[in-house]
Amino acid sequence: MATSAADWSRARVLSYDRREPGDGRLCLLWPAWAYRVTAPVLKHRGLDLFERVVLGLCQAGVRRPDRMGALIELDARLCAHILDRAVGAGHLNERHELTDQGRQALRTGSTAESPEWQVCHIFEDPFSGELWPRTTDSLREAHVLRYHGEGVELQLGTVGKSDRASARRVRPPDRPPQRPNAARVVAAASEDRDARRVFKVRQYERRSGLDPVAAPEGLVGSRGPGGIPENLPELNRIAFLNDPEPVYLVGFLEVSGDADTETAEAWTAYDPFGLGPSDFFQSLVYRFGRDDGTLDEEIQVRAAAELAAASARYIQADQGLRDLLEERLAHDFGPEIRGDRDAFDLMLELDVAVESTNRDESMERIVHTALRLYEVLFRRMMVAYPVNDGTFRTFKNSPTLRRAMLENAAQSVGFHGVTRLYSGVRDRELDDSYRKPEEGFLKAMFPLTLLAAKEYADHPLRPMAVEQPDLPLTLTVLNPLRNRGAHAGRDATNPHDAQWCRDAAACAVRALLRLPHPRTERTSL
Structure with a gap:
């Protein structure tokens, strides 16, 4: 009906x-x-130990009860009984070869009952x-x-x-x-x-x-x-x-x-x-x-x-986290960090990213923020301690001498060495960073700052070399960490690497606080 x-x-x-x-x-x-x-x-039951062993032996080609009994130390009559049950259950054919149902039972450890x-x-x-x-x-x-x-x-x-x-x-x-x-x-x-x-x-x-x-x-x-x-x-x-x-x-x-x-x-x-x-x-x-x-x-x-309520809770929690992190920054670097908005804001953003539970996204932000801190640092250094014009022209116009000039400057300042990244900078990037250091590129600013540090006895890069003798290598490793697929030495999802980035950024902050801080053009994070 x-x-x-x-x-x-x-x-x-x-x-x-x-x-x-x-x-x-x-x-x-x-x-x-x-x-x-x-x-x-449709009920299923688990195979017992004897059934699994016998089916496994049949799969391996051992199908006679007497051979099975000798291998597993069971009476051949018991092995024959288990084989007969397996045939009746559809797990084996008459030649004691595994059926599709038997392979499924052996793989899952269970069998369908009536x-x-x-x-x-x-x-x-x-x-x-x-x-x-x-x-x-x-x-x-x-x-x-x-x-x-x-x-x-x-x-x-x-x-x-x-x-x-x-x-x-x-x-x-x-x-x-x-x-x-x-x-x-x-x-x-x-x-x-x-x-x-x-x-x-x-x-x-x-x-x-x-x-x-x-x-x-x-x-x-x-x-x-x-x-x-x-x-x-x-x-x-x-x-x-x-x-x-x-x-x-x-x-x-x-x-x-x-x-x-x-x-x-x-x-x-x-x-x-x-x-x-x-x-x-x-x-x-x-x-x-x-x-x-x-x-x-x-x-x-x-x-x-719900979204409005969740946003309100998030804002409240985020502000509470930021308040705690601000107190930690003042403890780690002294109250003067609050007076340097570049150092304070960037380091705060980095610490917020370190505390994030989304490891993939936060790691990219951590690395980006650490590099921004060094970018601000080297821009200020180039303004306060400009490289000699003659040194700049020699470095720019003599590509074959660049590596030697940088190695010599690194030894003079106290670094262990430099990488090929800094000797292969394009001429245009060198020109732009030299003429407008407040808008310079990090890859170009570091070699120019290193050359200037050799010429100034009081250059702030010298005390940094005492604290970070491997700084050139650190910057070389930081750059590809922004792209997880481009690096091999470190894992961007590793919490230890997040702390390593934070330690590197902290060195930049300490150097920034020892420098005059003219206004620099900030790029959005």
Whole structure:
């Protein structure tokens, strides 16, 4: 008998999710067709030690009971019995060679047993015609307090911890149900079994404080094409025991302020059957539920409110972190660091990045900020201690002499040596940095500053060489750290390297505080 759309006015409201009450959720009544059916319970059991050993020997080519017994020190008759059982279970053929089912059992350590049959309910989505990947023993009605125009008011939770929620009704399409075939019923029952086993594992991980891992293959049954389980039971035993009944499933959307409110990721759909976040429900709501303009508007309003609250919390936490870091900077470098806005602002940004939990993005910012500090430092040095014009021209016009000039200057100042990076600077970069040091390039400013340090006995690069005799190498390593794929010596995701960058930047700050600080053109971070 076909069921008309008018029956939805009398549809029961079903609730299976017993999660604790929460304020940040949106409660929905999602329509479904409920069928009462006989469906298989596909059970798996683990292989015992003897079965695994015998199957492994068969895979290795040892298939005679007497040879097996000699190798594993078991009676040949016991080995023959295990072989007969494996043949009966479909793991071996008559020649004791592994079948596909046997290889699967050996790989996963489990085997499918004969299915048991149960009477249960399955649920068809009226929008897509898809079956929910869940089964239930009964239709568990929700405690409805009252009905109103857009939905109902529900009593949720448990007796000891309950709350009320207003549930919005999603209107179903005006079309009759389409009875699913037997294979889809088996698939739904199998997916429900797998999901509940994985959910128990996840609960154990949370209680034990363990990191979640991918579901072990032994927990999830084998699937064939189209998601249909392998080793299908007799499909003719699957029976539909009554006409489909229209019902509403109580489901929850949790709106988050951590994402763009116009994307599906701004909210999470929770399984109406109590198994946590549900990709299936999320897909249904995204494809069909948002056609309801008021629902989509409510999702966006809630997401905007959550985003505003999250932003306020972030700003408050960020300001608290910055206050603590400012105190640490004053302790590390003295109160005078507050008077040098370049040194103070850049070092503060670097420390904020060091404390960030996003290691990849923060490392790029750490390295960039450290290089900016050295850029500001060498610009000031070039203004306060300009290189001799004759020295500059000789260095620029004699590429073959550059390396020797830099090595000589490095030894005079106290550095261990220089790298090829500084002798291969382009002429245009040298000219621009020499004429406008306040806009100079770090790669060009360092060799010019090094040449100037040889000419000035009081040049601030000299005390830096005492503290950092490998500074030329440090700058050479810092530069490619901005691109994770371009370096080999250090790992940008390593927290020790973040501290190494911070130590290098601190040396630049100490040198800056000993220098006059004229105004320099700052580039945005």
